[in-house]
Amino acid sequence: MARLIAMFGLLFALTAPAIAADSASLNRQQQFGDVIIHYNAFASGLLQPNVAKDNGLIRSKGQAVINIAVIKGDKTVTADVDGSVADLTGRKKELSFRPVSENGSVNYIAQFAVEPDSSATYVFTINVKAGDGDTHTLSFNQQIFSDQ
Structure with a gap:
């Protein structure tokens, strides 16, 4: 769990410029x-x-990753996660999430194509059905710098 939290924190720190540039x-x-x-x-x-x-992800200027963690109380919980990503022209792609478990903690990741060597804003719609039985939908825009 500590490694997963550290990875999530590191990813947060590395993507701080993108975070500041979006409306999420x-x-x-x-x-x-x-x-x-x-x-x-x-x-x-x-x-x-x-x-x-270790997580079966492709490192490429043409690929990005979305990571979802569902927290109830003080721990992650299992959920059904699906959703889509669209560029600003409206081209939409379905996301295929899979669980990644480590030390009793679970995150959901999906990989998707982006324009290589560019900075573009993407629109995400994510549906999460957690243990409470309700489906929660979140929508947000995020700029992704794919020249990394």
Whole structure:
């Protein structure tokens, strides 16, 4: 869990310029009752090679990653996560999330194509069905710098 939290913190620090440039919550989270959903999208080139390999992710200027963590109480909980990403022209792609578990903690990641060597804003719509039985939808824009 400590490694996962450290990885999430590192990714947050590395993507601070993108965070400041978008309209998403500066905390990169939304709360729905007692469920808090943390989210972050970033260029996959920001990942350390061993982290990418261990999680089956491709490091490339043409790929990005979105990470979702669902928190209830003080721990992550399992959920059904799906959603889509669109560029500002409206081209939409479905995201295929998969769980990544470590030390009893679970995050949900999906990889998606981005324009290489550019900076573009993407529009995300994410649906999370957590243990409370409700489906929570979050929508946010995020700029991704894919020249990393």
